Amino acid sequence: MTEKVANAVGGPLYPIREVSRLTGVNSVTLRAWERRYGLIQPRRTPKGHRLYAREDIERVERILQWLNRGVPVSQVGELLDQASGEAETTREDNSRESGAEDMAPEHDWEGQQLEVINAVAEFNTNRLENLFTRSMGLYPVNTAIARLWQPVVERLENTWADHATPMAQRCFLESFLRTRLGLRLYHGNHENAEPRLLMSYLPGGCGALWQLLLAFTASSAGFYITLFDGPVPVGELIEAAGKKDARTIVLSGAMEADIEDLHRQLADASYQGMLPIRVAGSITRQWRETDDAHLSALDNDPARAIAQLRLATARHG
Incomplete structure (x- = not known):
């Protein structure tokens, strides 16, 4: 009401x-x-x-x-x-005092992305906390994710792909986002009863950062989130989704994989459980779409992905 x-x-x-x-x-x-x-x-x-x-x-x-x-x-x-409401939206010469102290101006998304990347490289928690709090405080979650955090994840993943051991930085950023997300989900799930999502990783994949960004966006959009913060066999996820009354399972991935084999595995599990499975994360760039209504890839943009989930859950109750 x-x-x-x-x-x-x-x-x-x-x-x-x-x-x-x-x-x-x-x-x-x-x-x-x-x-x-x-x-x-x-x-x-x-x-x-x-x-x-x-x-x-x-x-x-x-x-x-x-x-x-x-x-x-x-x-x-x-x-x-302005009365006309048609002012120019790209006047870069009108820089204002933003109170950003020693950080990049709030509208300088490129600068803030570099700030985050440097903070991760230096394992600087305080710096990362300031940037996170500021972006989420001044902007809606969708905007902060799309303009700052998703580009950061994409750039870092490209960098890490060229190194043999990127695990320390990856784990540092994952741990940071995980702690901030936990409190958000706790309060969000007290306010949001429906629709319900169950989120986890693709089998054998590495999709934690994408999963965290998507979970932030979904919770902000009013979804009730059950988050499995680790790889779980798909059959067990189907069983858990039934007990949690989840309407959809969302699996995130960010790795090279045998897409055909993965598609068959997930399609079989989805039909057996009669529950839609959606694939998210950078792995969707490899995904081959079919007419399978039970199994499909979400948009690579978290906000559009959540809009797709909202539409799908509305259609299927």
Whole structure:
């Protein structure tokens, strides 16, 4: 049921939790947009709780449109206030003070990617924490993943592929993201009851980083996530999915593999369990699509992958 409180003139007012559910922007980010940039100005209850009118929600949606075009959050307010709403979105010469201290400006995604990569190379947890908190605090999860964390994973995987022993850096980044994801899933699963996903790795594959990015995105989109943080036989995953009432199994992978053999193995398991299996991660670049409704690859972009899952679960109940 939608939470709302009627205001004095009859229009609905929504608490921050409901605005977060409606827009997909988490409460921390909504507060940051208000405090740091004045992008939204919610009303307050006598006890100080934020209440948002319908026009505030529409403003949040317009903010998202600009962010999705690549406009830095520090410049969105100016664009929203322009009457025509058709301002240029790529004016690089209008750099503003972003309060980034010694970090790259918040709109400099390339710079931030290099910051993350350097922090991983130096095993600098504090630096990585600052970059993670800042990106997830100022931007919706989809934007932070698409503009910063997915490109970082792709670049690192390409680098690691040229080295014999990249395990230390990989494990460091996996461990970092895993700890941040754990708390998010804990709170998300208390708020999200449906739809349910069961997530794990492809047999014999290495897909932890892709799985973590996808899990962040799915939880933010309202999915209930059961995460197996390690390789599990597909038959056991089918059994576990039944007990958890999961509608879909998502298996992540990022390795070279015998795709034909893997396809046969997963197709057999999917039909036996009568449960859809979706493949995610960089391995999808090798995937050969068929007409098999029980087994298919998700888009390589986490946000589009989750949109595909949302549509599929809506179709099949």
